[in-house]
Amino acid sequence: MRTRLPVPLPSRAPRGYSVVGLLVFVAAVAALAIFPQFVKKPYVLHMGVLLFLAVIQGQAWNVVGGYAGQYSVGHAAYFGVGAYVTMMLLEVNKIAPWWGVWAAMAASVLLSLVIGSITFRLRGPYFVLASISVAEIIRLATLYFKDLTRGAEGFLLGEIPTMNLLGNEILFIGKRPFYFVGLGLAVVAVAVNWVVQHSKLGYYFQAIREDQDAAHSLGINLSFYKNVALSISAALTALAGGFYAMFVKFIDPNTVFGLDVSVQIVLLCIIGGIGTIIGPVIGAVVLVPLSEILRNPKGLVQVGVLPPDSGFVTFVERYLSNAHLLVYGILVVLVILFAPEGVLGVIRRAATRWGRRPQDVPPAAAKA
C-alpha cells in the first residue's frame, strides 16, 4: 500500500511537565491577555474570539477523538445543546449565562451518556454513522418541536445581564469582554486536555485508541472509559456552544446542530494533528482566519491590511464569501492524502530532518 497510516503523534502519554512548555504557554496566554491593550480594532478582536472558540471546540473533540480514538462526527449535538440550553435559560427564565452554562454542560453530559451507551458498541464507519444520525435526530427534533424550541425561527438574544465580578461591574458590550472570556475558556480547555493527557485516564484512552481488543484484554473497561472521554468532551463542547450563543447572539437549529458544525470540529483537529494539545490550536490558527477572511473580506480593509478599493475584496465577496467551507474541503483532502498526521506532523518531520546531523543516523540506516 502506498498510503502511510496516520500515526497519532505521541505514542506514550508524557509524565510530569516540561518547564519550557509551561513557560511558553504562560507567555502566550499573557501576550494574548495584554493584546487588546494595543490592538483595539473590533475585527481583530472578533477574529480572536472565533479563534478561542475553535480552540475550545478542537480541544473538546480531541479528548474523545484524539486520545480515545473515537471519531465522533456528531459533536454538533453537544454544541447545539450547550447553545440552546444557555440561550433558553437566559431568554425564557432570565438566568444569567454564567450560571446557565453549567446546566447546559450537565444536559450535554447526560445526553453524551445516552448517546455513548448506544453508539460505543459500534466500530469504524458504523460508529461514525451513528454519531451523525444522533446529531441529525436532535436537529430535526429541534426544528419540529416549535413550542419549546421556536423551531426554525431560532432565538435572538436580547441582552446579557451585567456581571458582578469581585465588585467590578462587567458589561458585555462590544468584543472586548468576549475576548477575555474566550481566552479564559480556551485556557480551561487546554488545561483539561493537559490533565487528561497526563493522568492515568489518558493512558487508558490511548490504549483504547491503539487497540481496543488488546486494551479490553488488559482489563480496561472499554465502554466506561469511552463514556468518560465522551462526557469530558461533551461538557467542553457545550461550554463552547453556550459561549457561541452569547457571542453571536443568534442561534437556530441549522447553525448549531448542522452536520457542517460537526465536520468543522473534526477538521480542526485533523488538520492540526490529533492526539496532541498543540494540534487543535494549530488547526484553529490555520482554519479560522482563512475561512473568516473568505466570509468577510471587508474586515481586512477595516484593519488596514488592504486598501478600500482592493480588487481582492470585491472578488472574494462576489465569488467566495458563500463558500468558505471550500477551504475546509481542500485542506482536509490535502491533509489526508499528503500529511495524515496533520500540520503538526509535517512541522515535526521537517524539524527532525533539519535537526538530525549525519552522525546521528545509525550506521545500518545510513548504509540502506
Added chain:
Amino acid sequence: MIVFLQSVLSGLLVGGVYALIGIGLTLIFGVMRVTNFAHGELLMLGMYLAWLAFTGLHVDPFLSIVLVAPAMFLWGAFLQKSFVNRVLGALPQNQILLTIGLGLIMSNTVMLIFTSDYRILTTTYSSSSYKLAGLSISQPLLYAFLITVAITGALYWFLLKTDTGQAIRATAQDRDAAQLMGINVRRMSVLAFGIGSALAGTAGALISPTYYIFPQVGSTFTLKAFVIVVLGGMGSVVGATLGGIIIGVAESLSAVYIASGLKELVTFVLFLALLLFKPAGLLGKTRA
C-alpha cells in the same frame, strides 16, 4: 384505507429512486470497502447536470440521463483514480474524512458557480398525475420509478451475467483471491466507483423534476443512502434495493401517520435501532 394505500404507493415510487442511490453506494463499499460520504454530492451534481441540460439544451430530465450517466461515470472514475485509490489501505476514519472533504469541495464549488439559490426544474408534466382506482400517481415519480426499474434490471444482468460483472462481484467477495485469479482489481475499483457515481448522478437527474435543486441537497441524501445500505446489509445489491423501498415507504407512512416534519427523524431512529440490534443489516453477512 385509501390514505394508507396512497402513502404506500408514493413511498414505493420514491423508494425505487432511493434504491438506485443505495445500490451505487453499496457497490462502492462492497468492491473497495470505502465508505463514500460524498455520495449525496454526486447525486447533487446529477441534479445540476439535468437542470443544465434542461435549461440550456431543452433536454427532458428523463432523457438527459443518457448524458448525465456517462459524465458522472467519468467523474467518479477520476475521483477514484486520483483521490480515493490513495486511501484504500488507510483507517476507515481517514477514508470517511477524505470523502467528506471531496463532498465539501463539490458542494461549495457548485455554490460558487450557481449560488445557493433554490432551483426548480419545471416540466410540462411536473405536477400532473394519473388517477387509478381512487389513487393518484404522480407522473414524474412514476417515470422515475420505471426508469429505475429498468436500470436496476440492467445492472443485475450486468453483475450476474457478464464477465466484467462477475469480476466486480469476485473483487467484492475477496479482493486477494480475485487478484490471484487474474482479475485486475484496481480496474474493478475504478469501474465500481464509476458505476456507483453514475447511478447516484442518474438518481439525481431522475428526481430533479420533483425536488428543489440546491448545492447542499447532497448531505441529506448521503445519510439516507447510508441508512438504506446499512438496512440492506453493507455490500449487498439486493439488500440496497430492498432497503431503498423500505425507507421510501417508511418515510411516506410516517409523514402521513406521525407528522411530515418528523419523517426523516423516524428514519434515523429506525436506523439507530437497526445498528444496535442487527448491525449486519437484513441481508448482509456479519463481518468481524
